[in-house]
Amino acid sequence: ILNVEQSPQSLHVQEGDSTNFTCSFPSSNFYALHWYRWETAKSPEALFVMTLNGDEKKKGRISATLNTKEGYSYLYIKGSQPEDSATYLCAFRSNDYKLSFGAGTTVTVRA
Amino acid sequence: DTAVSQTPKYLVTQMGNDKSIKCEQNLGHDTMYWYKQDSKKFLKIMFSYNNKELIINETVPNRFSPKSPDKAHLNLHINSLELGDSAVYFCASSQDTWAGGYTFGSGTRLTVV
Numbered sequence: 001i002l003n004v005e006q007s008p009q010s011l012h013v014q015e016g017d018s019t020n021f022t023c024s025f026p027s028s029n030f031y032a033l034h035w036y037r038w039e040t041a042k043s044p045e046a047l048f049v050m051t052l053n054g055d056e057k058k059k060g061r062i063s064a065t066l067n068t069k070e071g072y073s074y075l076y077i078k079g080s081q082p083e084d085s086a087t088y089l090c091a092f093r094s095n096d097y098k099l100s101f102g103a104g105t106t107v108t109v110r111a
Numbered sequence: 112d113t114a115v116s117q118t119p120k121y122l123v124t125q126m127g128n129d130k131s132i133k134c135e136q137n138l139g140h141d142t143m144y145w146y147k148q149d150s151k152k153f154l155k156i157m158f159s160y161n162n163k164e165l166i167i168n169e170t171v172p173n174r175f176s177p178k179s180p181d182k183a184h185l186n187l188h189i190n191s192l193e194l195g196d197s198a199v200y201f202c203a204s205s206q207d208t209w210a211g212g213y214t215f216g217s218g219t220r221l222t223v224v
Binding site: 097 | 144151153154218
């Protein structure tokens, strides 16, 4: 099992504020980096799949960047809303196709 | 239309029993997976099948046996259930060439008493 670390473990943010958090992963045997959003009592839902160093992806107010050389990715939430409250998982896919998940960052947006 | 469906959603059973969890996907994906959510909420890969062939088999007790009758189905059979098998099990599927990531089922909460 590959070491995928996410920080912080949890964070609270005021509605309207922006926030970001990190995922670090091995910089060797890189195939792809995934981000998932996981709401309570639901299943993880894919946000982004990034494959190239320097990739930036955006979906609405959520965006992500990727640095494969140093082994990190950032997820940004701009103008947080209560519906953004969820656990955000990153997952590192090595070139043997295994997808290893981090423990997640749990975001709570206060109205 | 449910993309990845798992049954049952909840399963309570006694130690020593044998049980199965079924998973079906209607996305036309080539690869299916079983993940176990451990006590610290990590999702850990157990098995992966690509076009009915086993491609990933992590260190899982051999009481766990996956079966893929066709590429749309990946079932998980567990023999001689133990208390430590209690967890949430997630099925997922992906298309290797598809950039959309994995699609997960809603999970099966297994409780062994």
